[in-house]
Amino acid sequence: MTHPLFDKHEATLERALQAIAERGYWSPYPESASPKVYGEGAAEAGRAAFEALRGKPFELDQAGTVGRTGRERSPYGFDLGIDYPKADLDALFAGIAQAHARWRKAGPQAWVGVCLEILERINKSSFLVANAVMHTTGQAFLMAFQAGGPHAQDRGLEAVAYAWDEMRRIPEGALWEKPAGKGEPIRMEKRFRIVPRGVGLVIGCCTFPTWNGYPGLFASLATGNAVVVKPHPGAILPLAISVRIAREVLREAGFDPDVVTLVAHEPGDDVARALAMRPEVRLIDFTGSTANGTWLEQHAKHAQVFTEKAGVNQIVVDSADDLGAVARNVAFSLSLYTGQMCTAPQNIYVPAGGIRTPSGTVPFAEVAAALADGVGKLLADPARAVEVLGAVQNEGVARRIDAARALGTVVLDSRAIAHPSFPGATIRTPLIVKLDAADRDKYLAEWFGPIAFVIATRDTAESLAIARAAAKEHGALTLSLYATDPRVVDEAIDVAEDAGVALSINLTAGVFVNQSAAFSDFHGTGANPAANAALTDAAYVAGRFRVVQHRKHL
């Protein structure tokens, strides 16, 4: 059963399959926002398309619409003024059931072909999506373009490739021929049909709505499920645009567009839980707080629940060839998008007696000062600083900075910066606070935002012991090590493998611990409390479909 959209994108799919087998560098969606890549005027057109959406109803002709909802505000200081369809869930799910009847039987090639076409269309809308991401998450424009556009699309394609890789391994049929001694063998014809689980629910976050949303959306859709997308009330637009594109492609391919629907809502209601408890929902992809993620894991037992929750990311500093390079690298990781990344480091463990460098032991205080200095230099020029920091997504981040200031000795205070173009934006530089290893109650929790602790430990062995226990008990997506001694590196690898956390070693050049590249880096491991799944591996997709067989004698 071939499908024209599958044929159209088969070369891309084949290359993606090679990429996930090798996990080297690859991306089909250019991360350069240059006109040479995306075409003259593409940036301007995307910006204009965004402006055209502002202050108007966002139209989606989906089932069960009973009103309007949504009141997003740009972290850059203005209301978007966009509202979205408000759904009556019973009527919506009735429409989904109707739409799903045909989709569920279309088969893997149609599912995957449609997904690949959606991704290509989303890629062509990267500048529109970038503006939407920027003005909901607060990311600076270039980051919103890259992380919210091509990098998110990469993650979506990666999920489609894994889904196809699992589905293609199920033969469509088999001849079962069992020898029967001297008699005729027993012959049966068997058919194996891939069937979806039901409805997949994607619960988006307010910082990376597309990057964290696309994997679940495309993993579920590519395996024949219908998908309901419930964005965070603060970041609806990027996913609403994505859903609209998905619906266009579905309609053009002859499917009822209610296979993919949006449930927008405003803060403070219980729509997420009501959706999660719908019996039709059999897959849930969630990114957000530990409280909400754990609630889903405990209550939505009829569904397979994939969660990415809070964690405590850590850096262990043992020794360094070039402390300045370490400080520059760490400074960028702390500053990028104001530390509002699930991969941003928080706890930096440094031996109280200092660290070894080629020019001798550098005392703890100097290491802390070097880190502060790195941040200071990176953000010295306000015009450059705002392009690294972006804007504070919500007041909770700003309040948390104030609370963290009181925890210990401030090594580097957080400053407010004015944005040259957006006077209403809240922009904050990182706060660095010195703590002691004994202050566990202070640093063994996630302080989401630009908040870092430089923690004095007895030695690197204690640093690693704390890091191991923290990752195991509180979760972690990233662990970073600076060490020149190969034995220390081996010990850290051992800790990482035991605690189930990805380790970056001696990052001093153009890669940062918070970056995770699709097709190469597994984002999350599923092996500690920060996430119960990885983006993306077979375990992330294999349970999204089932195989139902029938057999008869030949």
Added chain:
Amino acid sequence: MTHPLFDKHEATLERALQAIAERGYWSPYPESASPKVYGEGAAEAGRAAFEALRGKPFELDQAGTVGRTGRERSPYGFDLGIDYPKADLDALFAGIAQAHARWRKAGPQAWVGVCLEILERINKSSFLVANAVMHTTGQAFLMAFQAGGPHAQDRGLEAVAYAWDEMRRIPEGALWEKPAGKGEPIRMEKRFRIVPRGVGLVIGCCTFPTWNGYPGLFASLATGNAVVVKPHPGAILPLAISVRIAREVLREAGFDPDVVTLVAHEPGDDVARALAMRPEVRLIDFTGSTANGTWLEQHAKHAQVFTEKAGVNQIVVDSADDLGAVARNVAFSLSLYTGQMCTAPQNIYVPAGGIRTPSGTVPFAEVAAALADGVGKLLADPARAVEVLGAVQNEGVARRIDAARALGTVVLDSRAIAHPSFPGATIRTPLIVKLDAADRDKYLAEWFGPIAFVIATRDTAESLAIARAAAKEHGALTLSLYATDPRVVDEAIDVAEDAGVALSINLTAGVFVNQSAAFSDFHGTGANPAANAALTDAAYVAGRFRVVQHRKHL
């Protein structure tokens, strides 16, 4: 990282990988109990080995032993008189943790190589295991040999093959080389390490301890986990023998044998739940009652739980070319091992107006009579009957037959048969009761044992509608259809795919609906309440390990 046991069995593994890709007929473990296959005297030696175990302590030198437990009784009417180590769980898990430290780092080739060697050794002990299965489950000898021996080993190997197929797709490392405009590309070296989840717990059942136990045991072990095997108190010996063989192989391969341990116990305690709630346990494979399986799914949230529970298996009779052949086939399915199979049919839907045959419409009553007649003929000779029926595993089955008798009009009554060799055995023939479609409260529950209902429906459309709803709400592992009209066959396929149940069409020759062949038939789908997983697919193995990466600049 090659391993001698991996090399030794690589050809078998390669052939198994081909088998799961094609899902045609294949088995490396001969199902023939002939001396030509297993060697002269093998049967006698296996019997002698079983007799030698009787009335003695079963020795296992595992950690945490604090006494003895176990009091199995053969369904053929005698006590086995064997006791097993009783475990102190804290001490046992301390031993497991110590043993696991080295095993978890051994890597996929060692894990898989050790598993393949264990399976080969178990295969060589097939006659011993057959006697143990016979005298715990009540299966007749040949079935105990085939289903408890080679077929169970097939299922174990299938799980190892799927596990390897997933693990081999994770590259050991990658060179990540990202172009950087005109400058030097950014180069990183990445390593991807497969790490197990922790301890896998296998909770066995009393009817197919090895067939249902090996998949979870080998899926978890082949992915680097330690495994605790908790047999049903009524069927400890087959798994105890298997555990002892696993420990021998582990020890010979240089590993601490406490990687695989046995927790035997007697009925009525809470060992299963205590084990399931151990934080070390991250994988649970359960076969048994819906009550216990659901309890695990609801409570063991720290673990991935695979369950096979109760279900209502069904036969839809629409029309037939040869009613006698239908009756013979169904009679065998109802009688085999006294209906004590999770795949045995229970509800037989027949239109009240009768069914079409080449010789005209056969009225409902005659269809029911033909089915009864089929059973009667199959079991007319007591000596042959006991080899089909085996013995009743537990009193619950016998009590259930008595209770079912009162539900409606008895079409065929259950009879007691005396076993020529085992006077103490309880042997019962199938009971067939006539019900009406309206008697849903009677037939929409599992009546485990040799209990069948012939249910009069309005027409085949109603039969299929009931079958669909029953499978979706109450679960089902098998659905069987007899129909000569291709349109009815297509409708039944549609029902099966919607309800997530495997369908067998017009079985009249040497295959029976209760049979499920490893490497070809998926046993269970995971798509209805009878089981949340299938034996075996990628979803069954992919979550049993995680990938932890580290990366550094080159």
